[in-house]
Amino acid sequence: MSGPQEQSAASNKKFIGIHFVGCNTYVRLYPNAERTHFEGRCTKCGKTVKVRIGKEGLNERFFQAPCMVNRNDAFY
Numbered sequence: 659m660s661g662p663q664e665q666s667a668a669s670n671k672k673f674i675g676i677h678f679v680g681c682n683t684y685v686r687l688y689p690n691a692e693r694t695h696f697e698g699r700c701t702k703c704g705k706t707v708k709v710r711i712g713k714e715g716l717n718e719r720f721f722q723a724p725c726m727v728n729r730n731d732a733f734y
């Protein structure tokens with residue numbers, strides 16, 4: 659029970675799906691506070707990933723990211 663989640667059923671509740679190929683996990687990335695990136699991490703190895711929010715191109719697109727390769731943040 660540790661997740662500062664604000665459930666505002668208002669606008670712009672977007673997320674994107676990402677597939678971590680290293681662990682074969684599917685995770686949803688949610689916008690950060692400033693809505694500049696989608697952020698999330700692999701639920702198995704904990705690798706974090708950030709996907710820059712484009713203007714209109716990112717609508718629940720599906721990404722793939724390597725993990726368990728290096729633990730640095732991945733930017734897209």
Ligand SMILES: [Zn+2]
Nearest residue numbers: 681700703725
């Ligand atoms: Zn992983």
